[in-house]
Amino acid sequence: MPLTKCETLAIRAEADVVLVRQAVRKLAIEQGFGLVEQTKIVTAASEIARNTLDYGGGGEAVLECHTDGIRKGLRLVFSDQGPGIKDIGQAMRDGFTTGGGLGHGLGGAKRLVEEFDIVSAPGSGTRVTLVRWK
Amino acid sequence: MSDTQLHDLISRHEVDLQAEWAKAITSAGSAREDLMKPEELRLQCSDLLRRLRQALKHGGTHDLTGPEWKEVREMLVGVSRTRASQGFTPSETANFVFSLKEPLFQRLRSELSAKPAQLAEETWSASTLIDKMGLLTMETFQQAREDVIRRQQEAMLELSTPVVKLWDGILALPLIGTLDSARTQVVMESLLQRVVAEGTVVVILDITGVPTVDTLVAQHLLKTVTAARLMGTDCIISGIRPQIAQTIVHLGVDLTSVITKASLADAFKIALARRNLMVVKRTAAVAAPVPAGV
Numbered sequence A: 001m002p003l004t005k006c007e008t009l010a011i012r013a014e015a016d017v018v019l020v021r022q023a024v025r026k027l028a029i030e031q032g033f034g035l036v037e038q039t040k041i042v043t044a045a046s047e048i049a050r051n052t053l054d055y056g057g058g059g060e061a062v063l064e065c066h067t068d069g070i071r072k073g074l075r076l077v078f079s080d081q082g083p084g085i086k087d088i089g090q091a092m093r094d095g096f097t098t099g100g101g102l103g104h105g106l107g108g109a110k111r112l113v114e115e116f117d118i119v120s121a122p123g124s125g126t127r128v129t130l131v132r133w134k
Numbered sequence B: 001m002s003d004t005q006l007h008d009l010i011s012r013h014e015v016d017l018q019a020e021w022a023k024a025i026t027s028a029g030s031a032r033e034d035l036m037k038p039e040e041l042r043l044q045c046s047d048l049l050r051r052l053r054q055a056l057k058h059g060g061t062h063d064l065t066g067p068e069w070k071e072v073r074e075m076l077v078g079v080s081r082t083r084a085s086q087g088f089t090p091s092e093t094a095n096f097v098f099s100l101k102e103p104l105f106q107r108l109r110s111e112l113s114a115k116p117a118q119l120a121e122e123t124w125s126a127s128t129l130i131d132k133m134g135l136l137t138m139e140t141f142q143q144a145r146e147d148v149i150r151r152q153q154e155a156m157l158e159l160s161t162p163v164v165k166l167w168d169g170i171l172a173l174p175l176i177g178t179l180d181s182a183r184t185q186v187v188m189e190s191l192l193q194r195v196v197a198e199g200t201v202v203v204i205l206d207i208t209g210v211p212t213v214d215t216l217v218a219q220h221l222l223k224t225v226t227a228a229r230l231m232g233t234d235c236i237i238s239g240i241r242p243q244i245a246q247t248i249v250h251l252g253v254d255l256t257s258v259i260t261k262a263s264l265a266d267a268f269k270i271a272l273a274r275r276n277l278m279v280v281k282r283t284a285a286v287a288a289p290v291p292a293g294v
């Protein structure tokens, strides 16, 4: 899948989460996403960016535009060097939270995109990849 | 005694130096006449030159942190702060100070052409002094820019919540902005307190102006509704656009305990019903009553 555009944003403060959402919204519009598709990818990005900040202690988001034949898509990679997740299955479960949240962020984000990947281990940080096609 | 030399040179040529300096700034392309009037720039040049001359007169060293340099420091800090907020670039701001080198060195050259060793020494000394002034300017500029960015970021997290009275006992709170910040819950609860104190029976939280509803926003809303209920006020959430409704379903957030409506108008209808009120079309039979006693 050829990459047509790429930008990296730091996630260090609450305002950065807002900036990530704005940037994802802009790229989604550029890729021709409809209103519902835009809202889904922006909301998924918001969930994961928030986790990167709150649990990962900050990190970065790499936002990529891809074209695969006539298909256009967005691939978003969030990474941090935080404590990592011990039990990914448990973290993915709706309602599980260690931070007093609703515990629907990871599961919800997964349901809002077409491809979802999480790599995490205690001590080696967390990387979440979201892909959504138009 | 290089300070005396430089001081004397500036006093002898002060007016010319001012003009040459301002010209050097302009030819470096750093005058930005779109942002600052030429007179203002000339005034800044003459003011700084005067302060520099005074500092050189009183000061034995080029240590800019010393008390005799206070006036120069204050001027540089002021100049770079203003430029940062006016939209000058870092190099345009730095050039304001560095452009003084050219006319100053020229004067030194013509006065000391017969004494090359002294010329080299004086030039070096003047150069390091102006570098220090430039550095201070840049540090302040950077700091000021960071302040501007921080203010912008805070503004981005702002939540605007006008209180709109729709009817006796029915208030609407149009939420505009982001519901992300740690402060959100505090803002919402103090707002509710006010609303309840006013004897409100139904509050409509309208989220039409909230671009994204993720689980954190949903949690803030749920907490607010619960808090309102405990205070004896009903809450209705309006402005749930179709795309937001779909997204909430995928997030798996349960909003069934809350009354949600697509539009503020729909929410208002429910609120009226709660208060046992209704809106009826006026017909001839129910014409507006003639006010009694008029």
Ligand SMILES: Nc1ncnc2c1ncn2[C@@H]1O[C@H](COP(=O)(O)OP(=O)(O)O)[C@@H](O)[C@H]1O
Pocket (backbone or CB within 6 Å): A047, A051, A052, A055, A056, A080, A082, A083, A084, A085, A091, A092, A096, A097, A098, A099, A100, A101, A102, A103, A104, A105, A106, A107, A126, B215
């Ligand atoms: N980047 C991360 N680093 C460490 N732990 C994480 C990270 N992201 C998520 N987690 C863990 O997974 C849990 C579930 O996350 P999520 O589904 O977003 O729910 P919530 O944010 O409401 O807790 C978190 O409470 C946290 O323990």
Ligand SMILES: [Mg+2]
Pocket (backbone or CB within 6 Å): A047, A050, A051, A101, A104, A105, A106
């Ligand atoms: Mg989360």
